[in-house]
Amino acid sequence: MPTFDELIDLHHDEIYRYLWRLSWSPSGSDPGDTAEDLTQDTFVRAYQAFGRLRPDSNHRAWLYKIATNLARNAWSKRRWTESTEDLKVDPAAASRLEELLLTQQQRAALQAELDQLPLKQRAAVTLRYLHQLDYADIATILSCSLDSARANASWGVRRLRQTLDAKEFSL
Amino acid sequence: MTRHSSERPTAEAQLLVQLIPEPPAADLGRSHQRLLAWYRAETPTIAWCEMGTPIGRLFLAAGPGGLRRISFADSQADFLGEFEPQTRLLHDPPALAPYLDQLRGYFGGQRRAFSLRLDLSSLTDFQRAVLQAAAEIPAGQVQSYAQIARSLRKPKAARAVGQALGSNPLPIVLPCHRVIASDGGLGGYAGGLQRKRQLLTLEGATFA
Numbered sequence: 048m049p050t051f052d053e054l055i056d057l058h059h060d061e062i063y064r065y066l067w068r069l070s071w072s073p074s075g076s077d078p079g080d081t082a083e084d085l086t087q088d089t090f091v092r093a094y095q096a097f098g099r100l101r102p103d104s105n106h107r108a109w110l111y112k113i114a115t116n117l118a119r120n121a122w123s124k125r126r127w128t129e130s131t132e133d134l135k136v137d138p139a140a141a142s143r144l145e146e147l148l149l150t151q152q153q154r155a156a157l158q159a160e161l162d163q164l165p166l167k168q169r170a171a172v173t174l175r176y177l178h179q180l181d182y183a184d185i186a187t188i189l190s191c192s193l194d195s196a197r198a199n200a201s202w203g204v205r206r207l208r209q210t211l212d213a214k215e216f217s218l
Numbered sequence: 219m220t221r222h223s224s225e226r227p228t229a230e231a232q233l234l235v236q237l238i239p240e241p242p243a244a245d246l247g248r249s250h251q252r253l254l255a256w257y258r259a260e261t262p263t264i265a266w267c268e269m270g271t272p273i274g275r276l277f278l279a280a281g282p283g284g285l286r287r288i289s290f291a292d293s294q295a296d297f298l299g300e301f302e303p304q305t306r307l308l309h310d311p312p313a314l315a316p317y318l319d320q321l322r323g324y325f326g327g328q329r330r331a332f333s334l335r336l337d338l339s340s341l342t343d344f345q346r347a348v349l350q351a352a353a354e355i356p357a358g359q360v361q362s363y364a365q366i367a368r369s370l371r372k373p374k375a376a377r378a379v380g381q382a383l384g385s386n387p388l389p390i391v392l393p394c395h396r397v398i399a400s401d402g403g404l405g406g407y408a409g410g411l412q413r414k415r416q417l418l419t420l421e422g423a424t425f426a
Binding site: 048050051052055059060063064067068071078079082083086087090091094097098100148149154157158161172173175176177204207 | 230231233234235236237238239240241242245246248249250252253254256257260261302303304306307
């Protein structure tokens with residue numbers, strides 16, 4: 048079981064990055080203050096509950112879960128979820144992502160789309176692809192099933208891909 | 219259920235890092251420092267060390283409020299496990315020098331009473347009253363659980379007195395070993411009856 052010192056040293060930076068990435072918006076203000084306050088709150092909550100945690104708990108996923116719930120409360124006006132069933136993507140038309148270097152115009156279009164994603168999808172995409180968490184952890188963090196964790200990460204990326212295709216950007 | 223995306227995480231990651239910028243390192247550092255400052259203020263460091271004595275190895279712990287713990291724990295891990303997991307523990311014998319000095323004097327027979335700053339903040343009022351009553355028994359004398367209960371004007375509380383003494387965080391310094399059964403038997407002791415007997419013998423007390 049790590050000490051609380053170790054918990055801070057091991058996980059502060061990734062929790063801050065996670066909250067910063069969720070707070071970031073192409074049109075919004077600097078996410079630094081929001082990320083910093085939510086990171087503090089995450090560890091204060093963790094501190095209060097630390098004594099009740101089982102030694103074999105997954106501390107990393109637990110911290111992400113607290114952070115996610117705090118973000119969700121802080122941004123109660125942002126959509127949390129939407130159905131992942133109604134988004135049709137033709138796999139054949141989906142853009143290749145390997146070695147894709149975006150033009151400025153493409154980047155702006157995709158950033159706007161990313162900003163429109165419901166928080167749950169954005170969190171799933173961020174956790175999976177930028178923080179390299181596995182789907183079991185993501186399901187814990189988002190308080191959902193394994194299938195839902197997969198679907199949210201997958202559809203989040205598909206929507207970005209769809210934007211690339213719909214705008215008929217040349218690659 | 220498609221697993222298409224999960225098979226190619228690197229490509230998605232490559233796309234996403236182009237969309238979401240990285241937080242500035244200075245902001246990350248500031249947040250980390252703020253968190254550590256809060257944690258240190260919230261949780262003062264507890265210094266601990268061990269000490270060899272005629273009654274076996276003791277573990278000691280002290281914080282800014284004074285001596286917090288004297289333990290007969292069997293191992294270092296057991297001792298450290300007695301603290302809340304958030305506690306910041308530091309092995310720091312020099313910080314405990316005043317406590318070690320008086321305990322050495324006591325075990326060497328030169329000291330009969332302690333004059334130390336004690337942190338009793340973790341105790342209930344009743345525990346504190348019981349331990350205070352025990353602390354008023356001079357070295358070389360004993361009292362019964364029932365006598366302590368009567369002195370607290372709770373004559374029926376002899377059993378509760380025994381329990382309060384049993385959870386004494388500062389044995390030896392708060393001399394719960396000087397409280398014995400009404401029939402002259404030793405009663406109980408968290409550190410084992412052998413240690414209780416040794417301490418009373420060291421102090422020259424007479425008991426059955």
